[in-house]
Amino acid sequence: MSDLTHLDERGAARMVDVSDKDVTTRTATARGTVLLSAEAVAALRDDTLPKGDALAVARIAGIQAAKRTPDLIPLCHPLPISAVRVDLEIVDEGVHVEAAVRTTSRTGVEMEALTAVTVCALTVIDMTKAIDKHAVITDVRVAAKSGGRSGDWSEG
16 A cells, blocks of 8 residues: 555555655646537627626636645645636537646646636536536546656647
């Protein structure tokens, strides 16, 4: 069990000690999609949702979520977040969400980027649920990361 980084020698959950890691600039980008009905997509495009500007509210929710990730994911380190960018794109099938997070720290920001995308997507659902009760969040994933010992990676 001691080969698993989040378990101690007795198998108990623990926060990984990152104090020996180098401080480097680290980034992560995550993506996901909210699948919506054609009616909900039309309301987003026409800015006629009963709750108001869904994309603006969702963007702020995603930024807030990235900053609050250690409060939500028990073993995440609190990190000095340098920047969070959340982009939303209305497409025929719904809304594409992308979040990019940056820090200069000893560990990466993949969880922060994933949390930003997920909470942003949940907010889109909350803002559109009066029109579409069957929205689905799909394909949430880390799309790219850079910095740290494991180096850079991108989904393609």
